[in-house]
Amino acid sequence: MYNRREILLLGGALGLGIESVSANPQSGGSSKLGVCTDSYALRSRANRNAGEGEERFTEPVRFLTYCHNLGAGGVQVGIGRRDETYARQLHRQAEQWGMFVEGTGGLPRDQTDLERFEAEVVTAKNAGVQVIRVVMPSKGSGRRYEAFKSAEEFRQTRDRGRKMLELAEPVVARHRIRLAVENHKDERIPEKLETIKRLSSEYVGICVDTGNDIAFLEDPMEVVEAYAPWAFSVHLKDAAVREYEDGFLLADVPLGEGILDLPKVVEILRGRHPEVHFSLEMMTRDPLKVPCLTEGYWSAMGDIPGSHLAHMLKMVRTRAGKEALPQVSRLPTSEQFAMEDANVKKCLAYAREHLGL
Numbered sequence: 467m468y469n470r471r472e473i474l475l476l477g478g479a480l481g482l483g484i485e486s487v488s489a490n491p492q493s494g495g496s497s498k499l500g501v502c503t504d505s506y507a508l509r510s511r512a513n514r515n516a517g518e519g520e521e522r523f524t525e526p527v528r529f530l531t532y533c534h535n536l537g538a539g540g541v542q543v544g545i546g547r548r549d550e551t552y553a554r555q556l557h558r559q560a561e562q563w564g565m566f567v568e569g570t571g572g573l574p575r576d577q578t579d580l581e582r583f584e585a586e587v588v589t590a591k592n593a594g595v596q597v598i599r600v601v602m603p604s605k606g607s608g609r610r611y612e613a614f615k616s617a618e619e620f621r622q623t624r625d626r627g628r629k630m631l632e633l634a635e636p637v638v639a640r641h642r643i644r645l646a647v648e649n650h651k652d653e654r655i656p657e658k659l660e661t662i663k664r665l666s667s668e669y670v671g672i673c674v675d676t677g678n679d680i681a682f683l684e685d686p687m688e689v690v691e692a693y694a695p696w697a698f699s700v701h702l703k704d705a706a707v708r709e710y711e712d713g714f715l716l717a718d719v720p721l722g723e724g725i726l727d728l729p730k731v732v733e734i735l736r737g738r739h740p741e742v743h744f745s746l747e748m749m750t751r752d753p754l755k756v757p758c759l760t761e762g763y764w765s766a767m768g769d770i771p772g773s774h775l776a777h778m779l780k781m782v783r784t785r786a787g788k789e790a791l792p793q794v795s796r797l798p799t800s801e802q803f804a805m806e807d808a809n810v811k812k813c814l815a816y817a818r819e820h821l822g823l
Contacts, residue, residue: 500540540566
């Protein structure tokens with residue numbers, strides 16, 4: 467059965483007069499680029515504790531409708547475990563608007579968590595989802611160089627994540643849903659490919675994040691090339707860099723304003739998988755510090771060739787822009803929200819005009 471919030475959301479999506487979800491896309495044309503909920507992390511966090519009867523921003527129907535109004539081509543959103551009628555309505559609404567829906571969820575922690583995981587997979591299938599994006603387990607920020615104090619500590623967590631994938635694989639295979647494991651500042655290229663190849667499953671691949679592994683001193687084009695054969699989904703982003711005393715700063719910036727060769731990225735991934743969906747992950751936030759010149763950075767990173775560090779520092783020094791990197795946290799909340807929305811709109815326009823998305 468629906469709760470009051472879900473009824474309100476479904477009513478809005480069906481055009482029953484709820485002003486906040488009018489289904490009229492903005493002018494400028496539609497994009498094929500989807501939007502993942504992390505592109506609205508500021509608004510999502512502010513709205514996370516919405517009470518009964520309040521509309522959460524990332525409620526699937528509401529988020530789909532909001533992104534439709536922006537002219538996006540789809541969404542990547544956490545759907546969870548829901549009534550079948552609700553899930554099928556989400557599917558029908560997305561089809562009506564010509565949008566895709568990808569899921570995002572958590573792997574089963576152990577055998578006792580399989581029932582929860584399978585219920586979420588079934589919900590996603592009823593919603594027309596073909597791909598669910600997941601991440602390997604971590605702690606804290608999730609960034610390996612911040613979360614772990616030793617290579618052994620990271621190895622234990624990685625091995626636990628691989629066991630979780632082994633538990634998940636028979637479930638998604640049975641329901642013919644694909645899992646896309648994101649390169650989430652956890653494993654470097656050889657490690658991530660080992661994780662995927664050891665399962666040897668047509669239902670477990672990669673959600674290729676185009677900017678994350680810069681923090682791992684991996685060239686973004688090499689990352690895209692390496693992961694392209696296993697690409698089930700894409701987090702499209704651009705990045706700007708600048709030196710600081712302990713390494714370099716890494717900032718999310720609107721598409722086309724950073725250092726990535728985005729047309730080439732799209733060409734490579736579409737060349738391998740013409741059907742793959744691209745979802746924008748434009749996180750409006752302060753730059754991340756990548757302290758690659760400190761001992762702490764290296765404690766859990768394992769053996770990285772010195773040439774990788776040299777290549778990355780050279781790229782940072784030669785490709786750093788003249789514009790100041792964004793300092794979002796200094797702004798009033800209302801201005802942060804406005805910047806977040808403006809960034810997404812810029813990205814959708816750039817994708818439509820320059821990337822064929």
